[in-house]
Amino acid sequence: MGIDLPLIWAVIIIFGVMMYVVMDGFDLGIGMLFPFVKDARDRDVMMNTVAPVWDGNETWLILGGAALFGAFPLAYAVVLEALYLPLILMLIGLIFRGVAFEFRFKAKPAKRHLWDKAFIWGSLVATFSQGVALGAFIEGIKVVERRYAGGALDWLTPFSLFCGLGLVVAYTLLGCTWLVMKTEGPLQQRMHDVARPLALVLLVVIAVVSLWTPLAYPQIAARWFSMPNLLWFLPVPILVLVTCYGLLRAVARNAHYTPFLLTLALIFLGYSGLGISLWPNIIPPSISIWEAAAPPQSQGFMLVGTLFILPIILGYTFWSYYVFRGKVTHEDGYH
Amino acid sequence: MSVLEALDLARIQFAFTVSFHILFPAITIGLASYLAVLEGLWLRTNQQVYRDLYHFWSKIFAVNFGMGVVSGLVMAYQFGTNWSRFSDFAGAVTGPLLTYEVLTAFFLEAGFLGVMLFGWNRVGRGLHFFSTCMVALGTLVSTFWILASNSWMQTPQGHEIIDGRVIPVDWLAIVFNPSFPYRLMHMATAAFVATAFFVGASAAWHLLRGRDNPAVRKMLSMAMWMALIVAPIQAVIGDFHGLNTLKHQPVKIAAIEGHWENVTGEPTPLILFGIPDMKAETTRFKIEIPALGSLILTHSLDKQVPAMKEFPPEDRPNSSIVFWSFRVMVGLGLLMIFVGLWSLWLRKRGTLYSSRPFLYLTLWMGPSGLIAILAGWFTTEIGRQPWVVYGLLRTADGVSNHDATQLSITLVAFVVVYFALFGTGLGYMMRLVRKGPKPSEGDHHTPGGPGQQHTPARPLSAADDYQAEVN
Numbered sequence: 086m087g088i089d090l091p092l093i094w095a096v097i098i099i100f101g102v103m104m105y106v107v108m109d110g111f112d113l114g115i116g117m118l119f120p121f122v123k124d125a126r127d128r129d130v131m132m133n134t135v136a137p138v139w140d141g142n143e144t145w146l147i148l149g150g151a152a153l154f155g156a157f158p159l160a161y162a163v164v165l166e167a168l169y170l171p172l173i174l175m176l177i178g179l180i181f182r183g184v185a186f187e188f189r190f191k192a193k194p195a196k197r198h199l200w201d202k203a204f205i206w207g208s209l210v211a212t213f214s215q216g217v218a219l220g221a222f223i224e225g226i227k228v229v230e231r232r233y234a235g236g237a238l239d240w241l242t243p244f245s246l247f248c249g250l251g252l253v254v255a256y257t258l259l260g261c262t263w264l265v266m267k268t269e270g271p272l273q274q275r276m277h278d279v280a281r282p283l284a285l286v287l288l289v290v291i292a293v294v295s296l297w298t299p300l301a302y303p304q305i306a307a308r309w310f311s312m313p314n315l316l317w318f319l320p321v322p323i324l325v326l327v328t329c330y331g332l333l334r335a336v337a338r339n340a341h342y343t344p345f346l347l348t349l350a351l352i353f354l355g356y357s358g359l360g361i362s363l364w365p366n367i368i369p370p371s372i373s374i375w376e377a378a379a380p381p382q383s384q385g386f387m388l389v390g391t392l393f394i395l396p397i398i399l400g401y402t403f404w405s406y407y408v409f410r411g412k413v414t415h416e417d418g419y420h
Numbered sequence: 421m422s423v424l425e426a427l428d429l430a431r432i433q434f435a436f437t438v439s440f441h442i443l444f445p446a447i448t449i450g451l452a453s454y455l456a457v458l459e460g461l462w463l464r465t466n467q468q469v470y471r472d473l474y475h476f477w478s479k480i481f482a483v484n485f486g487m488g489v490v491s492g493l494v495m496a497y498q499f500g501t502n503w504s505r506f507s508d509f510a511g512a513v514t515g516p517l518l519t520y521e522v523l524t525a526f527f528l529e530a531g532f533l534g535v536m537l538f539g540w541n542r543v544g545r546g547l548h549f550f551s552t553c554m555v556a557l558g559t560l561v562s563t564f565w566i567l568a569s570n571s572w573m574q575t576p577q578g579h580e581i582i583d584g585r586v587i588p589v590d591w592l593a594i595v596f597n598p599s600f601p602y603r604l605m606h607m608a609t610a611a612f613v614a615t616a617f618f619v620g621a622s623a624a625w626h627l628l629r630g631r632d633n634p635a636v637r638k639m640l641s642m643a644m645w646m647a648l649i650v651a652p653i654q655a656v657i658g659d660f661h662g663l664n665t666l667k668h669q670p671v672k673i674a675a676i677e678g679h680w681e682n683v684t685g686e687p688t689p690l691i692l693f694g695i696p697d698m699k700a701e702t703t704r705f706k707i708e709i710p711a712l713g714s715l716i717l718t719h720s721l722d723k724q725v726p727a728m729k730e731f732p733p734e735d736r737p738n739s740s741i742v743f744w745s746f747r748v749m750v751g752l753g754l755l756m757i758f759v760g761l762w763s764l765w766l767r768k769r770g771t772l773y774s775s776r777p778f779l780y781l782t783l784w785m786g787p788s789g790l791i792a793i794l795a796g797w798f799t800t801e802i803g804r805q806p807w808v809v810y811g812l813l814r815t816a817d818g819v820s821n822h823d824a825t826q827l828s829i830t831l832v833a834f835v836v837v838y839f840a841l842f843g844t845g846l847g848y849m850m851r852l853v854r855k856g857p858k859p860s861e862g863d864h865h866t867p868g869g870p871g872q873q874h875t876p877a878r879p880l881s882a883a884d885d886y887q888a889e890v891n
Contacts, residue, residue, distance in 0.1 A: 137534030140489055144522065144530045150496045151518040158511020165500025165507075166820045172501055173830045176494045177837055183490035184841050187483045191848040203841075231508060237826050382588045383512040387519050394523045401531045408535055408542050 090385060091378035094156035095367065097391060101152060103356055105145035107259070107349055112139045114260020116182055116208025117253060119201060121279060126415050127272045128201065134267040134413045136186060141402055143179070155387050159231060159377040160367045166233045167226045168218045168240055175214035181207030212256050213249040217241075220248025223298065223363065225370035244297060251290040255352060258283040262345040265336075269412050273341075280336045280344055288329050291355055295322065298362055304370060305362045318361055325354050429827035430502050430819045433834060435801075437494050440838050442797060443790050444488030449563060449608065450615020451481045452529075452556035454642075455536075459552050463545060468860060472635045476857035477619075480849050482537050487845045489530075491838075496522075506808050506818030510586050513579060513594055517569040525562035529555050563608050571600035573809050574800070575668045581812070598668055602661035603800075609654045610796065613756060614789025616646035620759075621786025622853045624779040635857035637773055640782075644772070648760035655753055659716075665800075666717055669810065670726035672803035675739040676746045677713060678703035681727045688713035688725040693747070696739035701729060703743075737805045741798065749795040752788045759785055 112135045122128055135142075154161040165172060185204035192200055221240035228234060261283055264276045299306035309318055328350045335343035367374045378384065455477055462470035496518070500507050507515075532554040535543060539551065572578075578593030579586045588594055620643030626636045666673045674680075678696040680703060682688060690713040694706030717725045728736055759782060766772040804810055808818040 137538045140486075140533055141527065141530035143489065143493065144526045147493055147496045147526055148519070148522045150500070151515065151522045153515075154499065154507060154511050155515025155517075155519040158508050158515055161500045161511060161515065162504035162507040165497060166504035166822075169501045169820070169822060169826065170830070172497055173833070176497060177833060179493060180490040180837060180841060183493075184486055184845060187486040188844065188848060191483060191852070233504065233821065237823065379512040379515065380587045382591075383516050386588065386591050387516045390520055391523060394527075398523065398527045398531065402527070405531055405534050408539055 090381055090388065091156070091374045093388060094152070094378070094384050095365070095374045097395075098149060098152050098156065099360060101145050101148045103353070105142070105149055106356065107352060108142035108145060109139070110256045110259040110352065111135070111263035111345075112142055112260070113182065113208045113212045114256040114258065115264065116185075116204045116260075117212065117257045118260050118264070118276075118279070119205045119208075122272065122275060124272075125197070130268055130272060130413050130415060131264060132186065132189065132204070134264065137409045138405060139183075139186060141405065143183070146179075152387070152391075156379055156384050157367050157374065157377040158379050159372070163226060163228055163231070163233045163368055163372075164222065167235055168221055170237065171214040171218040171221065171240055171245075175211050175218065178207045178209070178211030178214060182211055183207075208256075209253065212253050216249035216252030217245045219252065219359075220245030223248070223359065223369060224302075226368050228368060228372060244301070247293065247297070251287075251294060254283060254287045254290050255355070258287050259345075259348050259352065262348045266342050266345045267413055269414065277336060277339060281333060284329060284332050284336070284348075287351070288325075291325060291351075291358075294355075295358065302362075302370070308362060308364075321354055321358050321361065325351065325358075328354065426822060426824045426827055427816055427819050429824055429831060430822070431815065433827060433831045434498060434502055436831070436838070437491065437498060437834055439794055439797070440842060441488070441491040441495055442793060444484055444491060445559070445562070446611045446614050446790060446793050447484050447618060448481070448488050449559040449611035450613075450618070451477060451484065452552075452559045453612070454615060454619065455481060456549075456552045456556040459549050463549055469634045469638050472857045472859055473638060476635070476852075476855075478537060480852050483845055483849050483852070485529075485533065487842055491842070494834075502820050502822070503808070503818050504820040506813060508585065509813050509818065510573070510809050513572060513576075513586050513588050514569045516588075517565050517572070517595070521562055521565035521569075525558045525565065527558075528561065529558035532558070560608065563611070564604060567604045567607055568595045568597075568600055571603045572597050574603070574804055575599040576809055576812055586809075586812070599661075599664055602657065602664045605657045606654070606661050606796070607793075609650060609657055610789065610793050612646065613650050613654055614793055616643045616650065617756065617759075617782075617785050617789045618787075619643040620647065621783050624782040624786075625853070626856050627773055628776065628779050628783065631856055632773065633857070633859065635859070639857070640773065641767075644760065644763035644767070644782075647756055648764050651753065651756040651760050655757065658750075658753065662717065665803075666725070669803065671728065671731045671736060672742070672800075673717065674726050674728045674731070675737045675742050675803055676799060677717075677725065678706065678739050678743040679713065679725060679727050681729045682724045687711040687715075687721055687723070688717070688727075690716060691743075694743070696743045698736070698738060698740060703739075735806065737803045742803045745795045745798040745802070749792045749799060752792040752795070755785065756788060756792075 115131050115135060118131065119128060122131065150161070153164075181203040185200045185207060189197055189200035189204065217240060221242065224242060224244055226233065226235065227239070258280065261276050261280050265273055265280065268276070299309055308314060328347050332344055332347040332351065335347060363369055365373045365375070367377045455474055458470045458474045458477070461467070462474060499514070499518075532551040535548065535551040536555050539548060543551070572594055575598045576586075576594075577597050578590040579588050581587070619639055623636050623640035623643060626632075627640065662673070675696075677688075678691050678694050679688060680701055687710070689708040689710045691703055691706045691708045694703040694708075696703045711721055713725050714721060714723055728739065759778075762778055762781075763772060766775050766778055772778070806814050806816070808815040
């Protein structure tokens with residue numbers, strides 16, 4: 086067969102997860118920024134910037150899970166079994182976060198602070214456990230004869246915990262710059278103030294991961310530092326620095342849109358870096374996308390529909406964002 | 421700790437999360453279509469009452485939908501976290517079906533939900549109606565795929581097994597497997613009936629408190645037409661579904677009937693009530709009607725229905741549970757048909773909106789559809805045991821290798837979180853129901869509009885809700 090189905094499916098899943106990271110990233114970031122904003126009406130505004138779209142954003146996570154199930158069932162089975170506890174924690178966090186969207190506006194004013202807390206802690210727990218799961222995934226999963234062969238707590242390592250913190254920083258920056266774009270007045274100013282330190286911390290996080298992974302994993306070191314790979318991949322770290330510089334400049338001149346777009350670029354670059362380190366393994370450190378692939382009958386069947394439907398999904402997702410474009414303000418609908 | 425304990429815990433965890441989950445989509449499926457009908461009628465007739473009802477139910481829909489989304493996300497990951505052997509074995513078939521559900525249904529619902537709930541002043545009437553219809557369509561498409569997947573696990577076909585794993589051969593055969601059409605019809609109809617009774621009970625509650633207005637009456641009227649017409653149809657579909665099960669999963673039927681052995685030459689009786697005892701291989705204290713089992717299940721007076729003892733003990737599902745869960749479902753179904761008929765009689769006499777005994781019964785029947793759905797799913801899923809994929813993979817061989825400690829901790833977490841959060845959510849839904857439809861609600865214009873620089877915030881803002889309650 087001429088078409089490399091596992092390759093195409095890996096690309097689709099990478100794209101889906103990327104969409105999730107970016108889109109739910111700013112939703113979750115908003116939750117983690119709640120503690121920095123005390124005013125209830127400002128919090129309303131923050132939540133309202135994503136209320137019409139968060140649900141669609143989270144759907145990309147479901148797509149990631151389902152497509153992995155269909156296209157790489159072995160990876161779905163082994164990775165999810167190995168990361169059982171962090172993933173369950175993530176799901177519970179997402180439950181708290183998700184219901185808070187509706188419940189916060191339904192609760193009596195006296196009880197609303199409870200749902201603010203649910204929103205904050207839900208976002209934080211979900212993000213942190215996602216980061217931990219990602220870190221554990223990068224570190225690799227022990228597989229013997231198509232089964233997870235590690236223990237219940239193998240995921241718990243200094244590196245995975247660090248990745249948890251790193252993702253918290255990344256999503257918070259996304260949420261922060263999203264709010265810079267979607268709000269105005271004092272709230273926007275507050276976000277402008279937070280953006281700079283957040284961007285610097287994220288740069289440190291990226292630097293630490295970039296050093297830690299090649300030092301700890303010779304495979305990853307070989308991928309990056311052998312010739313001619315080094316030349317091919319060199320633009321990634323350089324672009325990270327350039328983007329970060331641009332981001333700080335944009336924040337300094339109080340730009341509205343640029344900080345968010347540059348944060349997106351930064352996240353994309355970090356994500357590409359991870360991709361370069363792991364490719365083509367879908368269960369690091371040694372099971373590749375071709376070994377874990379579902380039979381072509383499955384991947385082909387899924388592909389036909391996906392290629393047709395995915396552009397339509399992107400179309401109406403874009404339309405929905407377009408309908409709800411512009412700044413969100415206090416007076417909208419609250420009187 | 422023994423393997424059995426971990427397996428039981430894994431099953432309890434899955435049963436718990438999926439049972440909670442199914443309640444929300446059932447109401448979502450019903451309400452989405454109801455909202456589409458309401459908006460369509462409003463656009464057609466321009467009667468205010470339809471628009472008032474739309475606004476009233478869309479708030480309840482929003483809360484319910486949110487809970488459905490978050491509890492559903494758990495399901496999408498639990499196949500892998502809790503049933504990794506099953507996922508590796510059958511992922512090539514169930515994975516693509518689930519992927520299609522996400523692509524064709526979840527995105528559709530989520531993509532248009534924002535406009536449906538918050539877009540009244542941002543898009544034109546036609547486009548808004550289109551969004552509502554897309555959400556409703558999404559719920560039905562979702563039903564299609566998830567039931568295709570579930571039905572394939574009940575009556576698998578269109579595959580072959582290579583290296584101990586399922587390989588799809590014929591996707592049409594997989595999707596349209598023998599039990600799929602019946603299960604799909606039965607579940608979709610169940611969602612509509614359950615929603616009708618939920619809506620009907622809400623109307624009855626208001627009427628019983630003397631809060632009589634055209635919108636409340638319209639709610640009750642529409643709900644009772646549904647009950648009258650669709651509840652009997654559901655009984656017929658259920659009968660066909662039962663016959664289909666008899667053909668493909670005879671031991672499930674035997675367990676449902678608590679039927680242990682046939683006497684040569686005699687038709688099978690129907691056991692109305694009794695207590696099936698799996699160890700003693702008999703049904704105790706049974707009240708039975710001669711030959712009725714044969715009549716219902718074979719539509720004849722001489723053919724016998726398969727009995728439990730014809731199957732090896734390790735292949736028998738737990739009759740003690742499915743015997744009763746089935747009777748709960750059927751009992752509630754008959755009661756629903758009765759309510760529908762009573763409503764017709766009262767309608768003819770002109771006392772539909774004032775008969776207190778009827779309104780009380782309708783009120784108490786509010787959760788009946790949801791209970792019947794749970795009972796039905798318990799019957800069909802526990803009746804599938806000891807298989808996870810019928811005849812191909814036993815449940816015990818599909819489970820992940822977690823120890824009982826891990827599973828206990830997560831199970832407790834799920835139970836606490838689900839009861840606390842979804843309990844609160846149901847409380848909010850009930851509070852919205854108690855407020856009732858308000859005339860001309862949602863007519864006031866919030867600032868902004870298509871192409872304007874202001875996003876009108878949620879029409880469902882708490883400030884409004886709370887105000888309405890205080891008033």
